[in-house]
Amino acid sequence: MSEAAVEVRGMTKTFNAGRPGSVDALVDIDLTIRPGEFVSLIGPSGCGKSTQLRLIANLLEPTTGEVLVNGKSARQARLDQDYGMAFQQAGLFEWRNVAKNVELPLELKGWDKQRRRRRALEMLELVKLPEFADHLPWQLSGGMQQRVAIARALAAHPPLLLMDEPFGALDEMTREHMQSELLRVCGETETTVVFVTHSIPEAVFLSTRVVVMSPRPGRITTVVPVDLGARRGVDTREDPAFFIKVTEVREALRGMPVTDLDEPVREP
Amino acid sequence: MFVLALVSVAALWELYKLIGPQDGGKLFGLTILPRANDIAMPHVWEMLSRYARPERRGASGSILLVVLGGAWFSLRLAFTGFVLGTLTGIGLAVLMARYRVVERGLLPYLVISQTVPLIALAPLVVSWGGKLHIGGFEWPRWLSAAVLGAFLAFFPVAVGTLKGLTSAPGPASLELMDSYAASWRHTLFKLRFPAAVPFMIPALKLAATASVIGVVVAEISTGLAGGVGRLIIEYAREATSDPAKVFTAVFAAAALGLVMAGLVALIDLAAMRNRPPRELLG
Amino acid sequence: MRAVSVGGRRAGRWYGALWPPVAFGAGSIVLWELAVKVFDFQPYFLPPPSAIWQQFKENPQLIWHATKVSGLNALIGLLAGAVLGIAVAFLLARFRLLNDLVTPLAVALNAVPIFVLVAVFNNMFSITSEVPRRLMVTLVVGFIVLVNVARGLREVAPTQLELMRSYAATEFAILRKARVPNAVPYLFTALKIAAPAAVITAFVSEYFGGSQNGLGSRIVASIAISKNATAWAYVLGACLLGLTFYLITVGLERAASPGGVAARRRDGA
Numbered sequence: 114m115s116e117a118a119v120e121v122r123g124m125t126k127t128f129n130a131g132r133p134g135s136v137d138a139l140v141d142i143d144l145t146i147r148p149g150e151f152v153s154l155i156g157p158s159g160c161g162k163s164t165q166l167r168l169i170a171n172l173l174e175p176t177t178g179e180v181l182v183n184g185k186s187a188r189q190a191r192l193d194q195d196y197g198m199a200f201q202q203a204g205l206f207e208w209r210n211v212a213k214n215v216e217l218p219l220e221l222k223g224w225d226k227q228r229r230r231r232r233a234l235e236m237l238e239l240v241k242l243p244e245f246a247d248h249l250p251w252q253l254s255g256g257m258q259q260r261v262a263i264a265r266a267l268a269a270h271p272p273l274l275l276m277d278e279p280f281g282a283l284d285e286m287t288r289e290h291m292q293s294e295l296l297r298v299c300g301e302t303e304t305t306v307v308f309v310t311h312s313i314p315e316a317v318f319l320s321t322r323v324v325v326m327s328p329r330p331g332r333i334t335t336v337v338p339v340d341l342g343a344r345r346g347v348d349t350r351e352d353p354a355f356f357i358k359v360t361e362v363r364e365a366l367r368g369m370p371v372t373d374l375d376e377p378v379r380e381p
Numbered sequence: 382m383f384v385l386a387l388v389s390v391a392a393l394w395e396l397y398k399l400i401g402p403q404d405g406g407k408l409f410g411l412t413i414l415p416r417a418n419d420i421a422m423p424h425v426w427e428m429l430s431r432y433a434r435p436e437r438r439g440a441s442g443s444i445l446l447v448v449l450g451g452a453w454f455s456l457r458l459a460f461t462g463f464v465l466g467t468l469t470g471i472g473l474a475v476l477m478a479r480y481r482v483v484e485r486g487l488l489p490y491l492v493i494s495q496t497v498p499l500i501a502l503a504p505l506v507v508s509w510g511g512k513l514h515i516g517g518f519e520w521p522r523w524l525s526a527a528v529l530g531a532f533l534a535f536f537p538v539a540v541g542t543l544k545g546l547t548s549a550p551g552p553a554s555l556e557l558m559d560s561y562a563a564s565w566r567h568t569l570f571k572l573r574f575p576a577a578v579p580f581m582i583p584a585l586k587l588a589a590t591a592s593v594i595g596v597v598v599a600e601i602s603t604g605l606a607g608g609v610g611r612l613i614i615e616y617a618r619e620a621t622s623d624p625a626k627v628f629t630a631v632f633a634a635a636a637l638g639l640v641m642a643g644l645v646a647l648i649d650l651a652a653m654r655n656r657p658p659r660e661l662l663g
Numbered sequence: 664m665r666a667v668s669v670g671g672r673r674a675g676r677w678y679g680a681l682w683p684p685v686a687f688g689a690g691s692i693v694l695w696e697l698a699v700k701v702f703d704f705q706p707y708f709l710p711p712p713s714a715i716w717q718q719f720k721e722n723p724q725l726i727w728h729a730t731k732v733s734g735l736n737a738l739i740g741l742l743a744g745a746v747l748g749i750a751v752a753f754l755l756a757r758f759r760l761l762n763d764l765v766t767p768l769a770v771a772l773n774a775v776p777i778f779v780l781v782a783v784f785n786n787m788f789s790i791t792s793e794v795p796r797r798l799m800v801t802l803v804v805g806f807i808v809l810v811n812v813a814r815g816l817r818e819v820a821p822t823q824l825e826l827m828r829s830y831a832a833t834e835f836a837i838l839r840k841a842r843v844p845n846a847v848p849y850l851f852t853a854l855k856i857a858a859p860a861a862v863i864t865a866f867v868s869e870y871f872g873g874s875q876n877g878l879g880s881r882i883v884a885s886i887a888i889s890k891n892a893t894a895w896a897y898v899l900g901a902c903l904l905g906l907t908f909y910l911i912t913v914g915l916e917r918a919a920s921p922g923g924v925a926a927r928r929r930d931g932a
Contacts, residue, residue: 642774
């Protein structure tokens with residue numbers, strides 16, 4: 114399919130527009146993401162990366178410009194449930210067991226009980242937690258809760274996955290393990306991913322492209338393609354090519370904004 | 382431990398009887414020492430043994446049954462009031478959560494009403510009994526007691542439930558439901574209500590106590606027949622001849638309160654069984 | 664309705680927050696007045712606000728006198744109860760055994776309508792004495808204050824206690840420097856609950872017989888002679904009394920700890 118998974122055109126987002134205290138969060142954002150890509154948004158605090166994610170998710174409306182998801186308006190994509198979302202806090206409902214948490218989006222879609230249960234167990238197999246289906250969230254570690262949250266985000270098999278620093282609250286070792294797991298899961302489901310992060314190594318390890326953003330007002334300063342191959346594992350982090358890319362991203366973060374609007378799209 | 386506490390209280394009572402002035406006295410010039418004689422302060426064992434004897438000379442059956450009957454009457458009223466008040470309170474809370482205008486308009490009154498002695502309305506509401514006719518329905522006096530209980534129970538439930546519905550689900554969970562394009566109704570039942578339960582339980586505890594107070598006050602302010610409040614008033618009048626009698630009814634009223642509290646404790650157990658143990662909560 | 668408020672909420676002026684409750688209150692009174700006229704409510708059911716206000720204006724002396732009696736009972740009980748509650752709380756903090764004994768009792772008594780004990784108290788004192796009522800208020804207030812202050816003395820942050828112990832501070836010093844300051848907001852929480860409770864208890868105690876000068880008895884008496892609008896006027900007086908007590912405690916709280924400590928939220932018993 115040559116249709117873009119996400120297309121952002123000439124987008125700006127200003128909070129409190131036209132009033133005292135107005136904030137230009139994002140300016141002149143142009144971004145095209147192809148199906149199957151793993152794109153990270155990285156930048157200093159306040160650069161608007163979370164805002165941009167929420168604009169794609171239609172949890173916010175752009176001030177100017179447009180956001181298209183799967184060829185539709187972002188709003189329609191949300192109503193059609195074309196994406197799943199994961200946040201920094203796993204956000205599992207503490208009164209539901211693990212399986213029922215994964216079933217939540219399916220309940221809202223009106224699926225019947227058996228079908229929901231089957232899919233929930235399927236997803237838990239995918240994230241390697243099937244034996245915890247009847248456990249309660251507080252009985253699981255932080256990393257495990259995030260895995261359940263990812264299972265929930267992918268439960269309805271959406272083509273797009275939006276993630277806002279989902280591993281931010283985890284310790285380093287769990288974090289690296291989760292990164293590998295995420296790649297495996299998204300590879301198996303062929304999901305497009307937009308991933309917000311603070312961590313340069315994380316962005317490089319996970320992505321096919323890293324979008325570097327400037328401090329407020331946020332612009333896209335550079336897009337760094339990452340061609341470390343489709344199969345990435347523990348060795349990847351020791352690969353010299355990995356370190357080169359990390360350095361490249363770090364320098365892009367330090368440099369002043371130079372927006373290249375015609376960044377060619379590379380095949381993943 | 383609780384039994385030990387009760388025994389200590391009884392011991393203190395008897396101690397005072399032993400050393401206290403028989404006809405009351407002064408402390409620092411104020412007449413605040415109660416009379417320690419057997420009429421004013423019967424012995425503890427007299428109070429307990431009174432249960433075995435009948436209510437009146439010549440009547441059959443021990444007073445225990447009479448007093449329990451009164452307590453049962455009041456319990457049913459309190460329970461009715463509790464249920465009514467809770468349902469109305471929850472209903473209003475949902476309305477306030479849905480429409481901010483309603484919340485802003487009503488909430489200040491709800492909060493203030495908890496500081497104001499609404500119980501002052503008790504005699505007025507009870508006076509409707511037997512006089513108020515709506516259509517073909519004549520307002521029975523007992524309904525006033527239940528309505529008062531409901532009225533007092535309503536406020537803590539409304540305030541507590543509203544707080545739970547609006548503040549308990551975090552912004553992250555609300556965003557999640559938004560990302561699912563979930564309707565307000567879905568969000569209410571799948572997120573807000575379950576999240577609100579830990580806030581509603583303490584409110585229900587207050588409501589249980591309030592409904593008991595409402596019912597008992599309604600009974601005593603107007604002598605509503607059948608309930609434990611009326612019994613207390615009646616027996617208090619016979620205090621000179623039968624001093625231990627009033628205590629039988631007082632203890633029954635206490636039991637009434639404990640039963641309602643126990644009911645809420647059961648609700649607490651049932652509703653919170655899947656939740657993290659309290660120590661883990663922040 | 665979006666969960667994420669995108670700065671779209673107007674930073675309205677303060678009267679933006681004021682008009683709904685004012686409108687609602689004024690609207691209710693108008694509706695009440697109209698309903699009485701239109702549906703021809705019997706005066707024993709619901710007198711119109713105008714009649715109630717009339718009675719209130721016509722009998723200020725009577726209402727004020729009754730308010731003073733009930734109010735005084737409530738006040739004395741509030742003060743005595745607060746002092747007693749604080750004193751016992753200190754004892755509980757000091758003597759573990761006492762704590763284990765009293766706490767279950769306090770929990771149970773919380774659920775029980777203890778004001779019925781006034782019937783018992785009336786027999787323990789002379790029939791014209793106001794002491795039974797004051798005693799009852801003292802007990803009710805005492806328990807509320809006791810439970811809260813005890814919790815405040817007890818639940819000091821563990822890190823603070825560890826710090827004090829590392830200074831080899833005596834138990835008394837810990838009490839003075841860590842526990843007592845910690846307990847102050849708990850005291851005010853208790854007072855804010857206890858003040859209205861004191862008024863209610865003072866009130867309700869009058870239904871058990873004894874002297875008939877307070878607001879509670881006046882209300883019952885007015886109903887007995889079918890002067891319901893007067894009864895409602897007394898109710899209004901009672902509400903004002905309760906509100907005043909509450910506001911005074913709020914004022915005390917603000918005065919004692921402007922801004923900082925008072926802003927901390929603690930659950931009351």
